[in-house]
Amino acid sequence: MDYYILAINPGSTSTKAAVYKNEEVLFVEAINHSNEELEKCKSLKDQFEMRKQLVLQALAKHKFNLEKLSAVVGRGGQLPPVKAGGYYVNEAMKKRIIQGPIVNHASNLGALLAAALAQPKGIPAYIYDAVSSDELKPVAKVTGIPEIVRHSFCHVLNSKATARKVAQSQGKGYEAMNFIVAHLGGGISISAHEKGKIVDVITDDAGPFSPERSGSVPILYIVDMCYSGEYSKKDLLKKLRGLGGLKAHLGTHDCRQIEAMIEQGNEQAKLLYEAQAYQVAKGIGELAPTIDGKIDNIILTGGIAYSKMLTDMIAKRVEFIAPVIVVPGENELESLALGALRILRGEEECNEYVDRHETKEEFFV
Template sequence: MADVKKRDFRILVINPGSTSTKVGVFEGERALMEKTVDHDAATLSTFAGVSEQMPYRMETIMSALAEAGIDPNTMDAFVGRGGGLMPVEGGTYEVNDTLLDHARRGANGVQHPAQLGPQIAHELAQAAGKPAFVVNPPDTDELCDLARMTGVKGVYRHVHLHALNLKETAIRHAASMGRRYEELDLVVCHVGGGISVSAHHLGRMVDGYDIVGGEGMMAPTRCGGLPVAEVLNLIDAGRTTTELRRMCMKTGGFVDLLGTSDAREVQSRAAAGDAAARRAWDALLYQLTKAICAMAGALGGHVDGILLGGGMAHSAELVDHVRQTCDWVAPVTAYPGEFELEAMAAGARRVLSGEERPKTYTGVPVFQGFDD
């Protein structure tokens, strides 16, 4: 076993986005290649669904690997972003027939390019005769029972968060303290085009906000939580449910208020005296503070650290604001940017080294409702 752990496994990771695919090749913890492969938007629009894009995306990815002199057959494992799956607990899952079927058809009802991750990883793995994995997929669900409850019978909370980056940020922070993720209570945030704020208790993400369903704070592209009565008024005034769902994910927040999704532009406009931009930016910071403190409450007030990741964590104003308003809860640490490619490789590496056992995807949601 010692020899296995010493090996620097070569792992290829695939993270498809709306008009590009991020591809990484890692040998041990060292990145041999990290590249964003762009796809022609007009070509993508000709496909009837996400999974139909598979041959086109595969062709462009293979061209990028060949250009970089990377032979997929030299890999020890392949990892794809796990879109389209039913809610599962966190961990590393080997791609099996059920997982592949759910990714192809988007079994969770959300059509997103991340569905292509397991499909591309599987095809490359089959050719190389090596395993394919998914690590902490978007529908990771580790909520405690009380976090699931609402005040309407039969209606339960579900969360959609940046689980991969949230958990990797927590794992890295724990290691920096000489501790294990499973030993700490943390409030972990991903602050980008969408904003995830989550409570982590001893290695499980026990609460958070449904950033696909219109919960939590507003973000550059998301409306955040709205009063239900006001949503009903919008519908009565002629807004369609399709429009409102888009506001939850793509056209809310700064996009609706200011006509831009660029947080840097909003900050610049606010600094230049634009009153609407200042109000929107300050409201985002205010709501972020509220969300962090709510998650601290979910942890019973015992918080070992507050962590800020994602692209907006590059903003000194945002980080300083969180420190000034939340440092009384716990120390605030910023990890600007994202670690999604590294996180996917790390999950596979833990399995290959024997540090962690791979989990089996059954397609059965973690939560089936309460018996009584």
């Protein structure tokens, strides 16, 4: 039986959509949103109708009949911690996204867009491998501040999908192997995968700095900045995400431009690029003990894994731990579509979202 699946991935400045026939991609559209378009919307919720219409226009452009669709799958957002895998987009999930509390992130629109396009057709709407999917071991959640509990926030969707691909290429199942996966993008996260579960992570604010994020910074310095009177909360959040990392130092987050600087003899750019690789390698080493050093492969993925200069610098520092495999790109639309396809084929069960996180105490269970 042929299944037609529409996958939708809303990002901060773009909406990407693709239609798959089983494993085969029929077309992909990357719709960029200008600052002017986004500034007209006061909140992410206000962006919903704009993005929905643009997706419909993309389908019309390719003369695709919506009646052929078997399911629609959207990127999973910043819900309270959920299991990895697929979830039906139900009323409880939509209520949480619309009414909150929920971290403000463009990925939250994935579920709403999927439901808006699927439910009038009487077909299922899913999310898959939400950003907040949490499979951490209890020991990995403990911090030195009792009021703060660690949760799993990383590039779950691409990290798991890439690990599945690597396992398949070796004739094994994802659930039979152990990996450390470093997702190298605008933000960098690193995850330890043990027999099909992400058991520990280094989040994009707790590890290496990235093209536009500060990564981990000694906390006492941050406390001093918070109380210096020089910065608002908004200012500091921008320093952490958006205006941090390579952008803060070099004025650009484009690694192609930075590599060009290095080739032209810019010593500062060379040092910073190497420092980014150095910190990624440290993060990989930090996670090695979480699965007792029993690692089949280290995987480097994400958009800036296309940089051979960067991946070579990382690999030379960590290849003593395990063989390094580079799988560049984000592959998020494919990851969404293949997850939905496994559900439609009955190869995976789909979860029903139940909102049990009304209080702070329950939120951290």
